[in-house]
Amino acid sequence: MxxxxxxxxxxxxxxxxxSSLRVQRSLVAHNARRFLSTTPALRDSRNFAPQTTIFRDVEPLRDFRRAALLNNRTIGLVPTMGALHEGHLSLVRQAAAENTDVFVTIYVNPTQFGLHEDLASYPKTWETDLRMLHTLDRELASVEGAGRVTAVFAPTTKTMYPTLPPDSSIPGVGSFIEMRPLGQLLEGASRPVFFRGVATVCMKLFNICQPERVYFGQKDIQQTVVIRRLVKDFHLPIDVKIVPTSRxxxxxxxxxxxxxxxxxxxxxxxxxxxxxxxxxxxxxxxxxxxxxxxxxxxxxxxxxxxxxxxxxxxxxxxxxxxxxxxxxxxxxxxxxxxxxxxxxxxxxxxxxxxxxxxxxxxxxxxxxxxxxxxxxx
Ligand SMILES: Nc1ncnc2c1ncn2[C@@H]1O[C@H](COP(=O)(O)OP(=O)(O)OP(=O)(O)O)[C@@H](O)[C@H]1O
Ligand SMILES: CC(C)(CO)[C@@H](O)C(=O)[O-]
Ligand code: BAL
Known part of the structure; x- marks a missing residue:
């Protein structure tokens, strides 16, 4: 077992x-108000047309992203492992308040699970996830100025790890990003490959989607520190946004x-x-x-x-x-x-x-x- x-x-x-943090907070509050405020900002959603495209492969998503760039659209990326709940949706809502397009990724990344962890049993609820995103996108369609969920990226493991199969062992054969000692502390002490896997898969997702902004939950607070470090140390042109925990x-x-x-x-x-x-x-x-x-x-x-x-x-x-x-x-x-x-x-x-x-x-x-x-x- x-x-x-x-x-x-x-x-x-x-x-x-x-004061800089206060400014940041009030900006979030401003965006939340813009998004949540009621009647004047509501668009008529009777002509709602779903805008979400599901991508399995990198090249079509890249083409989609390139077209968005040429049209001056901005991408807010929400990486997830699926089994969506209201916490994930809060990330999507904030991304939609700050971008024209939200990309949601759904991928259970094997390299962040240790060999004896729960990769095999991790909950998978693909149909429900899509329904939830569809419902949220309908809601977004009725809000003036809000972005839309235009892409769901759900790759296969062969796509994400094109050269060698993912390796979760501690020596780890493959191409990885590691942050020492940050990734070895706290969560990293009990899950020694966890942050290596997270940093590696997020770098891949960032390279594939090329977002302006990425959205992570404060619930996984050390993960947010790791992502900020990734962006800083590898000079990624990305703004990292941290969303409060839904409870x-x-x-x-x-x-x-x-x-x-x-x-x-x-x-x-x-x-x-x-x-x-x-x-x-x-x-x-x-x-x-x-x-x-x-x-x-x-x-x-x-x-x-x-x-x-x-x-x-x-x-x-x-x-x-x-x-x-x-x-x-x-x-x-x-x-x-x-x-x-x-x-x-x-x-x-x-x-x-x-x-x-x-x-x-x-x-x-x-x-x-x-x-x-x-x-x-
Ligand atoms: N309750 C929550 N409030 C805000 N953000 C959340 C919440 N739960 C998850 N997130 C964020 O959603 C993103 C995707 O997380 P993930 O798909 O692992 O879901 P999870 O609920 O954290 O799952 P797990 O049970 O595996 O920890 C992460 O950035 C995570 O911090
Ligand atoms: C960021 C992430 C999607 C990377 O697999 C995962 O660690 C998560 O869901 O928090
Ligand atoms: N939200 C954290 C992902 C994990 O525990 O693997």
Whole structure:
């Protein structure tokens, strides 16, 4: 059986207090208002014509992109692994507010999955994904000034890895992009090939689609740091946009892997989000040192863990805290103290262990509570 996996919770960017970030935020707010504002900006969508083309190969997509460039159109790229949910759609919405064309890529990239991770069982919902994008595109068609979802790129692995088959082993035969030590910290410590795979596939997708802007979710915060580094170190002419995390009412972040959780692990899984909120509150109360910021988070996680461990096997959802991190926003190196002018990234990971004993009619999630999980709240 594949090894148990992390239930990751990566929540908070303690923002610097510089005016440039405030400007960035207000621009996003402006765009959101432009996009979300009601009647005056609504277009008549009765004549809605779907504009989305599905591409499997590189050359036709390149031709499409070239034509867009000649027509002064701008491309916002949203890379995904499919199994779409409202979090993905929020990325598409922001991309549509800032570009004439949105390209969505749907590709489950093998090189970012370690050999014992959940590549084989990763949820695939192609038909539903297309329906969701179609519905969203219809909505976009009715908004004055909004871009449209004009391309979905869903390549085969042979297209993405044209020379050698993808290799997920640590020595890794093939052509890769690596960032050391950034890609080896935190998530990279427990998933040693993860960021190598992400950086490599994103470089490929950026080269194929040549977007002006790319959109990534803050939920995967270390991934956003890796992408910014990719763009900086390889001089890519791309603007990286980070979109806030979409959450369930109780704070659980939407995530494709949530289907694995089942009721019991889902309920307990919000522990880390709760813990990190406590740490964030410490920062907001003007605490700046690592100990002061992180202790309530560790304490909350410890208390919850003890309470679960004390329950009977048919009642409990056991977990282990992998890390609680207070890190520099560009290097992800751990900080002893936060400089408010620079900000920090507060993040954490919890390993949700398999359910030991299911109840008679209990919803244990896809895979009966045993599937390796990489869900994010
Ligand atoms: N809840 C969310 N809010 C905002 N962005 C999100 C959310 N969930 C995913 N994203 C972003 O969507 C993009 C594609 O993510 P991906 O397809 O891996 O979905 P996922 O839900 O993160 O899946 P997984 O369960 O594998 O982590 C990434 O940039 C990711 O950060
Ligand atoms: C960015 C990405 C699409 C690369 O495969 C993936 O890591 C994801 O979905 O976050
Ligand atoms: N959203 C992160 C992709 C992964 O876990 O592989």
């Amino acid at each position: 594949a090894s148990s996996r992390h239930f990751r919770v990566i929540t908070t960017f303690i923002r610097p207090t510089t 369930e009412p109780d704070g659980l972040a939407l995530s494709s892997r949530n289907v694995y959780l089942g009721t019991r692990r889902r309920t307990v899984g919000i522990v880390l989000n709760q813990a990190l909120r406590k740490a964030e509150a410490q920062y907001k109360a003007r605490n700046r040192t690592r100990g002061d910021i992180l202790w309530p988070a560790s304490d909350h996680a410890d208390q919850t863990k003890m309470a679960q461990d004390a329950l009977e096997p048919h009642e409990r959802a056991r977990f282990e805290v992998d890390y609680l991190s207070l890190a520099d926003p560009e290097t992800m190196e751990e900080l002893d103290e936060v400089d408010p002018a620079r900000g920090a990234i507060l993040s954490g990971a919890v390993k949700m262990l398999p359910v030991e004993e299911g109840g008679p009619s209990e919803d244990l999630g896809v895979g009966g509570g045993q599937i390796p999980v990489m869900a994010i709240t």
